[in-house]
Amino acid sequence: MSHQVIPALSRRALLGAAALAPLSAPALAQGAALKLGLMLPYSGTFAALGENITAAIEMYLAEKGGRLGGRAVQLVKLDDESDPSKAVQNVNRLLGRDGAQAMIGTVHSGVVLAMVQASREKGVPLIIPNAGNANATGELCAPSIFRTSFTNWQPAFGMGKALAAQGVKRAAWISWDYAAGREAGQGFEQGLKSGGAELVKSLWLPFPEANFQPLLAQVPGLGVQAVGSFFAGGGAVQFVKDYAAAGLKNSVPLCGSGFLTEGTLAAQGAAAEGVRTALHYGDGLDNAKNHAFRAAFKARTGREADVYAVQGYDAAQLLAVGLEATKGDIAAERALVTAMRAARIDSPRGAFTLSAQHNPVQNIYLRQATEGQNKVIGIAAPALADPGTGCRMASI
Amino acid sequence: MLGGFLAQLLNGVQYGLLLFLISSGLTLVFGVMGVINLAHGSLFMLGAYLAFAVTGAALPLWLALPLAVAGGAVLGGVLERTLFRRFRTREHLDQVLLTFALILLFEEARAALFGNDFHGVPVPAALDFSVPVFGGFAYSAYRVAVLLGCLGVAALLFWGIERTKLGSAVRAAAEKPEMLQLLGLDAQRLHTLVFAAGTALAMLAGALAAPLYSVFPGMGDGFLIISFVVVVVGGVGSIAGAFWAAMLIGLVDTLGKAYLPGVAGLAVYALMAGVLLWRPAGLFGRA
Known part of the structure; x- marks a missing residue:
């Protein structure tokens, strides 16, 4: 401003x-x-x-x-x-x-x-x-x-925590380089850490470029067990499809903030099947x-x-x-x-x-994309509060 | 590690070939007509949105390719006859103003017709599978097809420029404009043809790229800037220069993004500065 x-x-x-x-x-x-x-x-x-x-x-x-x-x-x-x-x-x-x-x-x-x-x-x-x-x-x-x-931090923290709970030790992060992507990336890293896992590498792409290839080609060499991501809308559609087309989906599972597969499953088709995401809502709750x-x-x-x-x-x-x-x-x-x-x-x-x-103190659910729905399969982080960093609430 | 590096080389070559397709038209127009066309990126965007519109109407993507070429040729011809012809002998600043106005017009038209959303364009069903390349990395068949298609267009362009009468006229116009007069060639007709071809190439590149990069507002801007870098590095008006510069920049940009992400944005511009210091007229330019 x-x-x-x-x-x-x-x-x-x-x-x-x-x-x-x-x-x-x-x-x-x-x-x-x-x-x-x-x-x-x-x-x-x-x-x-x-x-x-x-x-x-x-x-x-x-x-x-x-x-x-x-x-x-x-x-x-x-x-x-x-x-x-x-x-x-x-x-x-x-x-x-x-x-x-x-x-x-x-x-x-x-x-x-x-x-x-x-x-x-x-x-x-x-x-x-x-x-x-x-x-x-x-x-x-x-x-x-x-x-x-x-907050952008909340679902990503839940996803990181859920990965660690599943036994993932090393994970990477891919997102657009903008405020929401950075806030989510921070949440993902802290979520991983809370369960003793490590964020090995963060890969960033300038917003809103969609040339994911140089980033995706690095994934096999990172030695990670999962990749977390924050994309939404059309960017999420392209990313999930490119991730699958790069042959990574089965070797290094893709996951992310829920917006990766929210309202986009029809366009993503088979490329999204099985992708796990975390959000404060889901199908079949x-x-x-x-x-x-x-x-x-x-x-x-x-x-x-x-x-x-x-x-x-x-x-x-x-x-x-x-x-x-x-x-x-x-x-x-x-x-x-x-x-x-x-x-x-x-x-x-x-x-x-x-x-x-x-800000809501809420359950972050773990979901899995199944036949066009983000089915809730568990709770990634119960009653999760955003850290609210930097807030100095005025008195009333 | 070696597999990852080879995969990145392939990414660089694929990106470079697409850059060549976009910048070949730009370098021809710049070299032959002396016109700086900032709207070249918008023409690329038009091709991409054409592919989006065609696939959106449940028609095959293949239909968008001849449409982009034909539509681009017609649009380019009309633009040259009505606007660019009048600006050819004007100052570069006038040309910049004209083509900047065109960018705004094309962007507004895009917003009115398609809105401001980021849209994916589906890959043709027949090519919706992947082939393993290097180091646990795969390429979608469509990406391979685009790579081969770009190579084919490049071969066709080389043949046209080097082996045909029209091509020699284009080379003459780019290198020694007075030669055209001596040879008794119609410069005005040549300009219309070159501008039509340049627009067709940009729109074809856009239509091919749409399933790989999605379509979104201002998508031509980034490609325009990098295309100017290609033209300047390769030498204005040189198709061979544009080809090798595009490959170089595709590789430097991709490897930079992969191995030196902190300075990736800078790498291609450092390369351009280096080339200009060494050869001020570009790699294939004649000083």
Whole structure:
């Protein structure tokens, strides 16, 4: 972030506040609907994620008769297009013109930074339903900022730990050289270490290059028993296919953060069969809440629920805990935050609590790609908390 | 260890051959017309997205190859006649502005037609298997096919440049432009042909590369920069220069990424600086 941006930003913030002023007075009156701003991608790469998060939030609201803590909730939606260059403008619009009093968003970790900044400056509660960048519940943590998804560190730590538990002594790591890949790589290494295994080598590729060959050709010579990786979307499809085509799949098993095979199994086909990944959700998770959630989501949308829907649903559940404690008063910051911090969310992924930095303390499941599904085959790391490095939580 | 090294050599040769396919068109256009075409990377991207569109419509990838060549020839011809012809005698800065504008136009068109996603392009089913190469490492049959295809195109280009009348006109234009006049050749027609061929080569390279590298926004940028390095190292306008420079850079880049990852990004540029100090006109260029 360049310093030149700051004056423009605060000028916009002032304009936003001025626009908000006439709206906020009546909004405080008892009975007026709470404006909950959803800033999510409804177009572009992550549109399907934004749609499922939104559908799950709407489903939870419908279950509660459209009221949280007795207060009617009105959703205000804004398409962030997963475009970081428009993020500041979009969040100011959401809080200004649209008058949102609380925010849920978003998927892209660059875009979420603008929401984090706005929440820190204005104290508007923010719940992050996907973006996994460490700093949102690390260096940039704040009483008003919560997350119901994961940090990039968590699934990768679980994967490393599970490998060590299976008797792997030496493993390597391959990822794009960007923040998410580095955070996950750190988790993988620490997970391996926690079980007495060693990360022999990390191989990095500039983002978003897809010439994996020079990296893959090194794998047979490393003398490792497994390769961990962090890729998502189209990059994950290409990587998993290239890994199999390089003849490595059977000699050095591929594993990784769950996003390696999340929503990509159809495109990866046989190349992904048997690949093990770790994530805080998976297919065939056997608990009553999950069965009910999946059935209701399918009935409502016609689609199968996925991890993104779960994260959205839990964002709404977490907000409900806060608003129930304050009887619908979003401005009662102290009571709201205290209640949300102490929340125990009955999630389809299994119940979770929150860390001191407001990130889920949750089971990381071990999954295996089997016939187009990420079947849960065990728990890689139970009740795992992100270290939350760098967080100095302000008092409330 | 030796097996791993041989596998990396093969990777370097395969990457180098693809680089040759991309930069051959660039060096011809630069050498014959004196035009700096920054949009060459975008033409590569167009070929890749063409392959994505063709396979996306459940048509075989093989169909994309003649389409890329034919479409590239037509597009190149039109671009030359409408735009590049007018900019040939202008300053390089004007040409840079024109071709930079083309990059923006092509990127916007791509965003409008295909969005900004990173997409995989499936390998043809008949070539969806692997063959072992060295040291426990295998190559997909498609990758082998691309390697052979690039070699075939290179052989065809050499033959065309060295053995045909048109080829000698191209060489004459690149080395001594005044020769064209003396020989009574139509320079304008030659320029249209060269630009059409250069565009067709770039789009063919893109279509071949799509299943290996996926398609994504700005994918042409990286290839454009490395192609300019190839052209400069090989000597502007020289097909043989482009070939050997592409092989050299393919190997240096691949081996750098494999054995010296910390300085891999720098290796090819250090090589270029070294070559330019030693031979300012490039390996095969005439000073």
